[in-house]
Amino acid sequence: MTPKATILIVDDEPDVREVLEEYFIAHGYAAHCAASASDARALAGRHPIDLALLDISMPGEDGLSLARHLRERYPRIAVVMLTSAGTVVDRIVGLEVGADDYVAKPFDPRELLARVKSVLRRTSLAAAADLGAERVRVGRCVLDLAAHRLRDDEANEVPMSPLEFDLLKALVENPNRALSREHILNLSQQRDADPFDRSVDLRVMRVRKKIEPDPEHPRYIRTVRNAGYVFIPSGE
Structure with missing residues (x-):
């Protein structure tokens, strides 16, 4: 079966990556996982990605820097930030660097899936509208x-x-x-x-x-x- 979209999951916590990967695959998506920003950069260069789920708080290069990189290099990739509850500043900065949405941790996977569907719907429609007939x-x-x-x-x-x-x-x-x-x-x-x-x-x-x-x-x-x-x- 053809996947609905390809999701890049970037989080330094193995349990989070595993749960999200299994959940999105079970709902018909393809998924790639990265434990760091450097791994995510490499995956984005090798595979077509529709949406990236980025944890903001990671050792080394954080999710905000990675979001900026993806937005500049791959403008078609939608970005959803995963933030810790109460980090309002991170959320604001995330949106300023080009994130399409954010979800606070801890989250219900069903809410995250709904947000992902909504973002993909918006970005796919925008991409189609931007091109025009020629x-x-x-x-x-x-x-x-x-x-x-x-x-x-x-x-x-x-x-x-x-x-x-x-x-x-x-x-x-x-x-x-x-x-x-x-x-x-x-x-x-x-x-x-x-x-x-x-x-x-x-x-x-x-x-x-x-x-x-x-x-x-x-x-x-x-x-x-x-x-x-x-x-x-x-x-x-």
Whole structure:
């Protein structure tokens, strides 16, 4: 079954991590756990994360610093802070650095789940509204069809050849539909090309390196055996 979303749980207490991981998995989510901010940074760099649950009070780098890092580097990741009861200042600072919500410890897992659902609902709707018709989210990048540009989550332009743009444009304009090599070549106006030419495969490989969180295990541009390639907007 496809997970509803992927949660990053960051807490230095093993019992808290274990309980939350089991609880979210039982409710249909995928989960990654980190005992420190450094571990969380590494996980966020390797895996697509939808929401991070961050304990504020951790040895070494605290949750506030980690929240700031995630917000600056991965703006699409929603952030929920876990705070100790009564630490009003931490909550205020957490919201100021970009947290979407906070939950005080000790908490009822059912309340935390409800907060997570609410935040994911808000952030997914906001992300969809931000793009508009000419801008399409493609993995960890946004393709601007009108400007012929690809940008990453830090708004940096990702170099892209005209043929790579043609490939991405063809795929995003036909979401969830497998396109054959011949179809892709035709859409990019290479009508005299051999449909068994491996240039399309090489182009797909280059594009995956730019847009996939893990190019070795592509989620957004997938191979369909004997059919070609398909763009999966949700990556699920």
